[in-house]
Structure formats: C-alpha cells, structure tokens
Amino acid sequence: GENVEQHPSTLSVQEGDSAVIKCTYSDSASNYFPWYKQELGKRPQLIIDIRSNVGEKKDQRIAVTLNKTAKHFSLHITETQPEDSAVYFCAAPYSGGYQKVTFGIGTKLQVIP
Amino acid sequence: GAGVSQSPRYKVAKRGQDVALRCDPISGHVSLFWYQQALGQGPEFLTYFQNEAQLDKSGLPSDRFFAERPEGSVSTLKIQRTQQEDSAVYLCASNPGSSFNQPQHFGDGTRLSIL
Numbered sequence: 001g002e003n004v005e006q007h008p009s010t011l012s013v014q015e016g017d018s019a020v021i022k023c024t025y026s027d028s029a030s031n032y033f034p035w036y037k038q039e040l041g042k043r044p045q046l047i048i049d050i051r052s053n054v055g056e057k058k059d060q061r062i063a064v065t066l067n068k069t070a071k072h073f074s075l076h077i078t079e080t081q082p083e084d085s086a087v088y089f090c091a092a093p094y095s096g097g098y099q100k101v102t103f104g105i106g107t108k109l110q111v112i113p
Numbered sequence: 114g115a116g117v118s119q120s121p122r123y124k125v126a127k128r129g130q131d132v133a134l135r136c137d138p139i140s141g142h143v144s145l146f147w148y149q150q151a152l153g154q155g156p157e158f159l160t161y162f163q164n165e166a167q168l169d170k171s172g173l174p175s176d177r178f179f180a181e182r183p184e185g186s187v188s189t190l191k192i193q194r195t196q197q198e199d200s201a202v203y204l205c206a207s208n209p210g211s212s213f214n215q216p217q218h219f220g221d222g223t224r225l226s227i228l
Contacts, residue, residue: 006155032214043117043204043219044156051214089155093213100169101146101217103155 002027002094006104013080014112021107023090024072033066033073036089038106044089048075080111115139117220119205125226126195134190134223136205142218143211147180147190148204150222156204162188163211195227 003026013019025033031052036044050057050064050073057064061080066073077084087106094100118137126132138145144163148156149172158172164185173180177195182188192199202224206217 034216036219043221044217045219046216049216100158100161100171101213102158103148106153106155 002030002092002100002102004090004092004102004104006090006107008107009105010108010110012110012112015080015082017080019075019077019080019084019109019111021075021088021090021109022072023074023092023104024070025092025102026071027092027094028068028071030092030094032093033064034091035064035075036091036103037086038089039086047088077109080109082111082113085109085111117205117207117218119203119220119223121223122221123224123226125228127228128197129194131191131193132195132225134192134203134225136188136190136207136220138186138188138205138207139209139218140186142207142209144208144215145182145188146206146217147188148206149174150202150204152201159190159203192225195225197227200225200227 006023034049037047038044048062048064050066061078063076087108089106090104091101120135146161147159150156160180161169162182177193179191202222204222205220208215
C-alpha cells in the first residue's frame with residue numbers, strides 16, 4: 001500500500017511570508033495528488049490538486065509542484081493571510097485499483113498577523 | 114446542491130454500547146468512503162463502497178466495525194461494543210465516479226466520544 005510522509009507537522013509564518021509543505025509517497029504508480037485544508041472542527045476541503053502529467057499547477061496564491069522521479073510533491077502558499085491558518089493534508093491514492101486514499105499526518109499552519 | 118451530510122454531529126456513548134453513524138453522500142455519487150480521524154491526525158481509511166458494493170474494508174480496525182450501503186446511496190457505519198479507543202471523528206466522503214483520480218467531498222463528520 002501507499003505510504004505518505006508529510007512535513008513539517010507545524011509551521012508558523014508571518015503574515016505576507018510564504019509557506020511550503022512537503023509530502024513524499026512510496027507507490028510510483030500513484031498519479032493524482034490532492035491537498036486538503038481543514039479548519040478547526042470543520043470538514044477537509046480540497047484546495048488544489050495535481051496529476052502526474054504536469055509538474056506544477058497554480059491557483060492564485062496557491063501552487064503545487066510534483067517531482068515524480070523523487071516521489072514528492074509540495075504545497076506553496078504565497079502572501080499568507082491569517083485566514084490561511086488551518087491544518088493542511090496531502091494525500092495519495094492507493095494504486096491497487098480502488099480508491100483507498102492515504103493521507104499525510106497534516107501540517108498545522110499558523111499565520112501570525 | 115447539498116453536500117455530504119452526516120448525522121449525528123456528536124455522539125456520546127458508554128463503553129460497551131452499540132452506535133450507528135449515518136452518511137448521506139451527494140446525490141448520484143458512485144464512490145463513498147469512511148475515515149476515522151483521531152485528534153491531531155490525518156484521516157485514516159476505513160472502508161470504500163462503489164454503489165452498493167463494499168470493495169475494500171481493509172481499514173476497519175476490528176470485527177466490531179461494520180458498514181453498509183444497501184441501496185447505493187445512504188451509508189451507515191456501525192460500531193458494536195464500543196471501546197474508549199473508538200473515540201474519534203468519523204468522516205464520510207463521496208465522489209462522482211469510480212476513478213481514484215478525483216477529489217473527495219467530505220461531510221462535517223461525527224464526533225464520537227466513548228465514556
């Protein structure tokens with residue numbers, strides 16, 4: 001099965017600075033990598049995803065990069081704002097043919113005003 | 114349209130009691146997942162349905178856990194003879210197709226506390 005490692009587990013940045021969260025995965029057949037944001041007491045929500053046929057995807061202040069050779073992908077948030085404070089999870093699907101998605105442990109991001 | 118709905122939002126039970134958690138996925142969604150999320154952790158996969166078929170239940174922690182989706186829409190996760198270690202948030206998610214390369218739509222979860 002898939003093994004997903006995420007780091008750092010906590011991250012504090014000043015408002016306006018950038019934040020980077022990294023994940024590695026083990027199954028080379030994985031080809032879809034979503035990132036979810038979970039605010040306290042709320043449901044995880046997809047913020048961006050990337051498929052293996054591209055190396056980078058950007059959506060306003062959020063970008064994701066993928067290195068299939070090294071089997072890692074990263075979330076980049078620029079010009080951070082207090083409302084970016086949340087827990088962020090990466091995920092990778094289990095490629096055994098079914099949708100057993102493995103999540104990272106999560107990164108608690110705190111943006112300091 | 115409506116998102117994924119879970120009920121109850123909070124459930125408190127005494128150790129040894131049985132509980133049932135309900136998930137209403139987005140209408141027409143083929144795939145439905147259950148996850149267990151312990152405090153400060155990421156969601157841990159429990160089981161997966163494609164329509165009414167339970168295709169993967171490898172994440173269920175013990176035979177006290179049972180899930181069903183008899184008509185391919187609403188799903189129920191049942192935990193028998195609850196233990197304190199069952200305390201967690203139980204998340205349900207759905208997506209439209211059967212491909213694993215799709216975003217998941219999560220419900221708000223059921224926070225289960227076992228006393």
